[in-house]
Amino acid sequence: MTWVGRSLKRFEDAPLLTGRARFVADAAIGARAVRFVRSPIAAGRIAGIDIPDGVSAVTGADLIGVKPFRPRLNRPDFTPIEQPILPADRVRFVGEPVVAVIAETPEAAEDAVDRVDVRFEPTPAVTDFASALKSDAPRVHDHAPANTVVDAKIRPPAVEAAFAAAAHTVTIEIRSGRQSAFPLETRGARADYDPATGRTTLTVSTQMPHIVRTGLADVLGMREDDLRVIAPAVGGGFGQKMCPTPEYVVLIWLARRMKGSFAWIEDRHENLMASFHGRDQAHTVKGAFAADGKLLAIDVDLLCNIGAYSCFPVTHGVEPLMAMAEFPGPYDFPAYAARARAITTNTCSMAPYRGVSRPVITLAMERLMDTAAAKLGLDPVAIRRRNLVATFPYTSATGIKYDAGAYREALEIAAEKVDLPGFRARQIAARTDGRYLGIGFATFNERTGYGTPAFAPRLMEVTLGYETVEVAMDPSGFVEARIGASPHGQGLATTLAQIVADELGIAPDTIRVIHGDTDRTPYGWGTFASRGIVIVGGACKIAAAKLAVRLRALAATLLQADAGKIELADGRAALAGGPSSIAIADLARAAYHQAHQFKDQPDIGLSARASYDPAGTFSNACHVAIVEVDVETGGVRLERFVAVEDAGRLVNPTIVDGQVRGGIVQGIANALYEEILYDRTGNILTTSLMDYAVPTAAEIPPIELHHLETITDASITGAKGVGEGGAIGAPAAVINAVADAVAPLGVAVYEMPIAPQRLRALIRAATGKQR
Amino acid sequence: MTDKIAVTLRVNGCDYRIDVEPRRTLADAIRTDCGLTGTHLGCEHGVCGACTVIVDGRAVRSCLMFAVQAEGSHIRTVEGLADGERLSPVQQAFHDHHALQCGFCTPGFLMLATAILEDNPRIGADDLRHALASNLCRCTGYHNIVIAVQAAAEKMR
Numbered sequence: 001m002t003w004v005g006r007s008l009k010r011f012e013d014a015p016l017l018t019g020r021a022r023f024v025a026d027a028a029i030g031a032r033a034v035r036f037v038r039s040p041i042a043a044g045r046i047a048g049i050d051i052p053d054g055v056s057a058v059t060g061a062d063l064i065g066v067k068p069f070r071p072r073l074n075r076p077d078f079t080p081i082e083q084p085i086l087p088a089d090r091v092r093f094v095g096e097p098v099v100a101v102i103a104e105t106p107e108a109a110e111d112a113v114d115r116v117d118v119r120f121e122p123t124p125a126v127t128d129f130a131s132a133l134k135s136d137a138p139r140v141h142d143h144a145p146a147n148t149v150v151d152a153k154i155r156p157p158a159v160e161a162a163f164a165a166a167a168h169t170v171t172i173e174i175r176s177g178r179q180s181a182f183p184l185e186t187r188g189a190r191a192d193y194d195p196a197t198g199r200t201t202l203t204v205s206t207q208m209p210h211i212v213r214t215g216l217a218d219v220l221g222m223r224e225d226d227l228r229v230i231a232p233a234v235g236g237g238f239g240q241k242m243c244p245t246p247e248y249v250v251l252i253w254l255a256r257r258m259k260g261s262f263a264w265i266e267d268r269h270e271n272l273m274a275s276f277h278g279r280d281q282a283h284t285v286k287g288a289f290a291a292d293g294k295l296l297a298i299d300v301d302l303l304c305n306i307g308a309y310s311c312f313p314v315t316h317g318v319e320p321l322m323a324m325a326e327f328p329g330p331y332d333f334p335a336y337a338a339r340a341r342a343i344t345t346n347t348c349s350m351a352p353y354r355g356v357s358r359p360v361i362t363l364a365m366e367r368l369m370d371t372a373a374a375k376l377g378l379d380p381v382a383i384r385r386r387n388l389v390a391t392f393p394y395t396s397a398t399g400i401k402y403d404a405g406a407y408r409e410a411l412e413i414a415a416e417k418v419d420l421p422g423f424r425a426r427q428i429a430a431r432t433d434g435r436y437l438g439i440g441f442a443t444f445n446e447r448t449g450y451g452t453p454a455f456a457p458r459l460m461e462v463t464l465g466y467e468t469v470e471v472a473m474d475p476s477g478f479v480e481a482r483i484g485a486s487p488h489g490q491g492l493a494t495t496l497a498q499i500v501a502d503e504l505g506i507a508p509d510t511i512r513v514i515h516g517d518t519d520r521t522p523y524g525w526g527t528f529a530s531r532g533i534v535i536v537g538g539a540c541k542i543a544a545a546k547l548a549v550r551l552r553a554l555a556a557t558l559l560q561a562d563a564g565k566i567e568l569a570d571g572r573a574a575l576a577g578g579p580s581s582i583a584i585a586d587l588a589r590a591a592y593h594q595a596h597q598f599k600d601q602p603d604i605g606l607s608a609r610a611s612y613d614p615a616g617t618f619s620n621a622c623h624v625a626i627v628e629v630d631v632e633t634g635g636v637r638l639e640r641f642v643a644v645e646d647a648g649r650l651v652n653p654t655i656v657d658g659q660v661r662g663g664i665v666q667g668i669a670n671a672l673y674e675e676i677l678y679d680r681t682g683n684i685l686t687t688s689l690m691d692y693a694v695p696t697a698a699e700i701p702p703i704e705l706h707h708l709e710t711i712t713d714a715s716i717t718g719a720k721g722v723g724e725g726g727a728i729g730a731p732a733a734v735i736n737a738v739a740d741a742v743a744p745l746g747v748a749v750y751e752m753p754i755a756p757q758r759l760r761a762l763i764r765a766a767t768g769k770q771r
Numbered sequence: 772m773t774d775k776i777a778v779t780l781r782v783n784g785c786d787y788r789i790d791v792e793p794r795r796t797l798a799d800a801i802r803t804d805c806g807l808t809g810t811h812l813g814c815e816h817g818v819c820g821a822c823t824v825i826v827d828g829r830a831v832r833s834c835l836m837f838a839v840q841a842e843g844s845h846i847r848t849v850e851g852l853a854d855g856e857r858l859s860p861v862q863q864a865f866h867d868h869h870a871l872q873c874g875f876c877t878p879g880f881l882m883l884a885t886a887i888l889e890d891n892p893r894i895g896a897d898d899l900r901h902a903l904a905s906n907l908c909r910c911t912g913y914h915n916i917v918i919a920v921q922a923a924a925e926k927m928r
Contacts, residue, residue: 009866016874017862019809019849023875026808107792184813184821184909185875235811235875236909268814489873489910654869658911662872665912689818689907696904697913726912 003498003508004717007654010494011509021233024188024205028263031190034251035109035264037099037116038274039091042125042346042682043138046089049099050117057116058100058250060088066253067219069244071312074459078317079149081141081344083309085219085246091120092140092308093346094684095274100250102262125346125682129282129303132345140308140344149306150317150342152324154398159337162297166288170372174364175751176731177675178280178305180272181353182694183488185235187275188265189248191255200255201228204248207237207488208526211462213518215244215312220252227252231516234488238666239353240276241488242528243311272687277676278353280305281319283364288335293376293383297335298397300327300364304357306342307349313462314352316342321458323357328396329365330407330445330620331387336397346682352528354666355446355728362444366732367750370440370739380441380736381415388443402445403714405620410644411443413706414622417642423626431744436629437639438741442732443622448647448721449534449714450616466613467531468522469539471500471547473606475592477585479504481543482514484524485536490723491655492532496540498651499717503544504551505568506584522609530619530721533651538612538716546608550601554587557598617714619721621645623664623729625737631745634760636672636738638701645725646708649718653707656722661703663726669695670727671734671752693755742766778842780805783851791838797831798822800838801848809849809878813907820906823879823886824848830886830905849878852885860926861885861919870919872910879906884920892927899924 015021037057051057068082086098099116103109126132126140132147140147163169189204200222206212206229213229216222234241247264254262266275281304288297302323306316320340328336373383385408392404418439427437447454451465470482481500487493492515497508504511514520524536548568555573556563565576574581590597591606598604626640643660650656673693677685686692711718731752738759739749747766751758775790780797782805789804801810801824810833813821817835824833825847852859858866861884871877880903887894887902894902900917908916 010869012874013866013871016871016877017849017858017865017881018853019807019878021874022808023811025812026802029803029806029808107794182909183875184819184873184907185811186813233875234873236873238909268816268819489875491872658869658872658915661912661914662910663912666909688816689814690816694819694907694909696907697900697917698904700913703912703914 003501004649004651006498007652008494008498008508010491011497012491012493023185023233023235024190024203025265027203027232028188028190028265031261031263033103033106033109034254034262035101035106035113036097036247037101037113037118039094039096039098039120041091041120041122042094042127044091044120044122046087046091046098047119047121052115055112055115056102058254060084060086063253065221066249067221069219069312071310071315072461073315073317074461077151079144081149081310081316085249093348094682095270095348097246102254127345127347127678127680127682129305129343132343140346144344147344148341149344150320150340152321152340154324155337156335158335159297159299162335163288166296167291168289168372168375170287170289170368170375172285172367172371172750174283174285174360174367176279176281176360176363177753178277179353179670179674180277180676180692181238181240183236183238183240186266186268186271187241189251190261190263191251192261193255193259195259199226199228200252201230202248202252203230203232205234205241206231207234207241207486207528209486209516209518210484210523211313211525212244216248216252219249229518231486237488239278239351239528242526243276243351269687272676272692273684274348276311276351277307277348278350279360279670280350281357281360283360285364285368287368287372289372289376293372293378293386295331295333295387297333299337302338302340304342305345305347307345307347309349311349311351313464315460316350317458318352319350319357323361325398325400326358326447327361327365328398329362330389330443331365332389333397347678354663355724358446358728359667359670359731362442362728363732363735363752366442366736370736381411381420384411384441384443400447402618403712404710405445405618406646406708406710407443407445407620409708410620410622410646414624414642414644417704417706418624418626436631436741438627438629438737438739440625440733440736440740441622442729442736444729445618445620446530446721446725446728447616448530448619449614450529450531451535451613453615464525466611467524467535467539468609468611469536469543470522470607470609471540471543473547473588475589477510477588479506479511480514481511481540482521483536484522485526485532486516487527487532490527490532490659491652492536495533495651495655496537499537499540500544503541503548506571530723530725532723533719534617534715534721535612535614537651537719538614539610541717542612543608543610546610547606550606550608551584551587553601554591554598555582558582558590612716614714617648617712617720619645619647619725621725621729623733625733627734627737627741629738629741631742631763634756634763636754636759638668641701642704643729644706644708646710647722648715648720649709649711650707651717651719657705659722660705660726663724664703664730665695665700667727667730668700668734671731671754673753673755675753675755776839778839780838780841780846781844782807782846782848793837793839795838796834797836797838797841798833801833807848807850811875811878813876820883821876821879823882823906825882825886830883849881852881859885861888861923864919864923868915868919868922870911870915876906876908880908880916884923888924888927892924894924
């Protein structure tokens with residue numbers, strides 16, 4: 001009986017259920033409050049800043065020696081972008097912090113913000129692809145003509161030949177609106193200077209404490225050792241809390257200069273306006289198909305609106321380069337051409353948001369499949385069946401190796417669960433009643449758990465990927481697993497304990513996972529890119545196995561037996577097939593207090609350290625949505641949602657289900673509800689929950705999940721990543737369902753979110769009815 | 772607006788004598804002046820429900836109420852739900868059914884669900900789902916929250 005595979009209840013829950021958990025806003029109480037004067041214009045010059053008497057403030061001119069953020073890729077098609085911490089002369093988006101104001105309380109700081117007078121001289125802004133790409137467009141950054149800051153291309157000669165030989169060519173234009181990751185806890189931090197040590201501690205709501213420390217120390221010109229970063233309880237992140245930002249730089253600068261404690265807690269208005277956004281992309285997709293529906297070639301033009309600045313450490317290349325590399329997805333086709341561009345605009349910057357480009361490339365590919373199916377008279381299952389990768393390992397058109405998955409199996413099971421023929425009969429019957437039902441399939445794979453082997457080809461100045469874990473047993477027999485990564489709600493303290501417990505033969509509740517403190521944990525990256533359970537879990541397994549070897553050696557000495565015959569189980573080290581055994585807790589005591597008995601051991605004590613840096617493993621899934629469209633209002637009601645997914649070994653099935661369902665709901669929001677909007681001058685229109693529609697329990701149907709478990713050696717635990725998949729497949733499934741529902745009206749749907757007014761406009765345009 | 776007023780708030784059965792500006796929200800008073808930081812702020816404009824507390828038996832968004840308005844009322848927060856280390860039925864059900872991930876919205880949902888079920892533990896499934904639509908959760912997709920509250924309802928009948 002192993003601990004892995006059981007739906008253990010979470011160790012994280014008790015403090016969160018009782019109000020005892022400490023989030024950053026709780027830690028901020030008592031520190032001097034910092035608020036920011038932010039740019040009210042999208043583009044322009046700062047003509048002057050007046051700080052009235054009695055107001056304590058910091059401007060860009062004060063931050064002497066503080067460097068801008070300048071994340072970079074070392075590739076010729078990448079143009080670096082610098083982000084000043086507080087700009088001295090020029091602003092580039094509405095919400096950009098310009099002046100930091102300090103007061104004793106947050107309320108007093110907000111009052112003081114209103115008294116600071118910044119004189120701006122607006123200049124023309126670019127906000128969208130059409131305005132930004134013109135050759136004479138205003139430049140967001142002077143050194144970037146046509147505002148193009150990544151321009152990557154692949155064009156093998158086989159593509160043209162494939163299109164020339166194709167029976168059918170299908171071209172579609174996909175548009176994805178801009179979305180906010182919208183963690184329920186906004187960003188925030190507190191910086192404390194310690195006069196005794198000269199060190200500063202930043203308590204910050206982040207997914208990546210170590211790289212945040214590196215990024216902040218670098219721009220501040222500090223020794224990294226002088227900065228300790230603590231991630232307390234983190235109230236969600238989904239990518240928005242990966243990157244260091246100007247606000248944190250200012251807090252540390254203030255703490256060191258004023259030798260005190262300073263805190264900034266973002267409000268929701270700031271969060272929607274000036275924290276990171278995601279998803280703003282436009283794709284033109286051409287597919288070449290044989291007469292039987294076999295996909296022969298794809299030619300895509302991928303545009304990513306990356307906003308005003310870049311994000312450290314992943315840079316503004318992350319969206320276009322991922323979209324280009326992973327566009328082929330789960331389909332087997334030989335010829336692929338792509339152009340992928342990052343376009344900078346006078347809007348809030350992008351950071352990777354759950355799935356990054358994959359929800360949009362999946363939407364594009366899945367709309368292409370359904371469009372081609374309709375043209376060729378195939379049903380959506382048949383065209384996918386014809387094109388899904390079936391033999392593994394498989395090397396994609398972009399050279400990425402897929403380990404084994406269950407692509408076709410997931411599709412077939414999903415089709416069976418929703419009874420496609422039965423649904424079609426019901427759909428036809430409903431249409432005679434004037435009701436419009438639709439079904440949408442989305443099959444996709446997702447590269448998960450990838451380390452430096454996958455990031456290195458991106459030529460990043462900071463190449464992410466590995467994770468390191470230290471596992472140590474104390475003299476009382478309790479274990480700490482210290483991880484460099486830092487969870488933000490996923491339950492890693494439980495799932496990693498399950499993995500360590502199996503290696504050591506002890507119960508998970510005797511294992512504490514330590515995270516979120518750069519003083520206490522080895523250097524590592526964080527929780528993003530569906531990697532925690534694969535990479536951190538893998539490092540835990542390796543480190544714990546090393547510690548198990550040590551425990552077996554100690555037991556062998558004490559039991560006068562061969563270490564190879566010692567088994568660790570149920571808290572005891574036992575000689576296989578014999579009665580002699582010793583409690584692991586007693587071994588721990590002896591390791592520290594009877595060290596003289598173990599002269600043959602290489603080291604004293606009980607600890608082990610391991611790193612894991614895999615190339616990655618592909619999860620896959622098939623999502624199916626069934627919707628009803630009210631053609632009079634454009635409203636979409638979700639009737640049913642089914643997901644069949646393969647994330648390899650399920651370490652804790654209940655936690656996996658939670659990850660998948662949570663992701664699906666963010667994907668449904670992406671498809672139907674949420675959109676950050678700007679007007680043409682670059683003014684943001686959606687800075688409250690009155691304008692930005694986050695779905696509630698009322699909009700979401702019960703979500704049915706089915707699991708397949710393909711175990712491959714690409715992941716040492718057998719687990720594949722599961723954090724993002726829900727958000728990747730759901731938008732395409734929902735949009736395909738909406739498109740299917742309104743197809744009889746001649747309406748074509750290729751954009752998301754398909755909010756009621758937008759769908760109504762399409763229906764009106766197609767039917768010519770003005771009502 | 773910045774002159775302070777003496778107020779006594781009765782929270783979880785304890786009296787807190789605090790001096791607050793008239794503009795101080797109940798949420799800020801509970802968190803900063805009473806030191807009960809289990810009540811969270813997610814939007815401060817009355818939509819997300821993370822700050823939900825129970826005032827005189829009703830679920831209330833504490834960011835939309837001033838502290839001075841709550842004088843004389845009986846306020847309950849997440850810190851008052853458990854009996855010592857024994858979780859309330861709603862808390863226990865959230866733990867049992869994995870109805871929380873990051874846990875930031877959790878205190879608000881716990882107070883909302885407690886108020887709903889204390890009012891009517893026999894609430895129908897559709898009404899319950901719509902009542903729970905008062906608050907936002909970004910992690911769970913709501914599925915397990917609904918299941919947990921249904922399970923708690925059975926215990927509280």
